[in-house]
Amino acid sequence: MNPWTDLDEVCDLVWSEIEAGASDPSHIFRTPTFATTGGKQPQVRTVVLRAADRQERHLIFHTDRRTGKTDDIRSGGRIAWHVWDPERSIQIRLQGDASIHTSDDVADGMWASEPAANLAHYLKSEAPGTGVSAPNDGLPGHLSSHEWSEDDVAAGRSNFAVVRTVIDQIDALHLLRGNHQRAVFAWNAGEKRFDGTWIIP
Template identity: 35%
Template sequence: MDQIVDTVWARLHAGANAGKERSPFTMLQAATIALDGAPTVRTVVLRHASREQRSVMFHTDVRSTKVTELRRDPRISLVGCDLDGGIQIRLHGVARIVDAPAETREVWNASRPRTLIVYRTPVAPATPLASPAEAHATTQAEDLDSAAGFDNFCLIEVTVARIDYLDLNPAGHMRASLVFEEGKWRGTWIAP
């Protein structure tokens, strides 16, 4: 099981640190519990992975529905899939909304300008619009300041408690369930 734990965190780390060529684990599907109690899923970009802290992190707009959902119920599941390699990784954990400037400023400053443009939009995500142009950030000089949009920026840090690893190897499918308890990952094989 140690090798599987190594593989999972190596793939997550590669996803969070992808350069021009994205890793299959750069884009993850994040599932939360909607305000009406239904499941809801969206794609997020993995920005950081730490095996030592058992955590993964992504950015989002503090005005987004997912933040409201996570404030109500912090449970979250994330899934990534390498279709070519036949590997699926599911993470289950608890989210912490990091919207304190002292904690987010360093990540904001290290982010590419094109990543941050989404936080400069004048309307909250999922707001109905008459046209797509209404959602675009203004390009006036006063709004091009490097801090424009910072108030809408937050990080979601997920502490991972369980991992489901599936390898669809042609020689034989393998699936493992890993749970973090008593300071270490403990795993069992389960049927794929």
């Protein structure tokens, strides 16, 4: 990959790659790391990026509303994202404010857009993280190997949540041999744009 020379092009690269990760299941940025703080402890998880939109500055994934990450967000919505491309040696970190959507148009739209098989996880009667006596996915036994339909997963809707992050900070690092490069961007609300600057990696 060529050296970075223009801040606007770097910002464009960040968003184009993230949007590609949301739309292409094979893209390296499809499964970023999502970080919260809760109970004074940092927590990181790999999530599946379901939607990204540069104009709205948002990244979206869905989760069980009973998980610890939703508790963390409710107690303080500031979060961080991290993605790494080993082939191009690019690291992208993003920060923003997260919100949880369970019973609104955001959640309804995501639920309707997902294949039934992706929603089966929300049929668990016990919350993720509940202790069990042996390895167990928590799904009802009669549904373990099932061809899912919308009717099959409908009962899981009450456990479904969408996490939406509005990004306001970007940190992009390019580990280029002999010339590591790093750029940071902050959202300028007045000008409706990301302002960037080069910094020492």
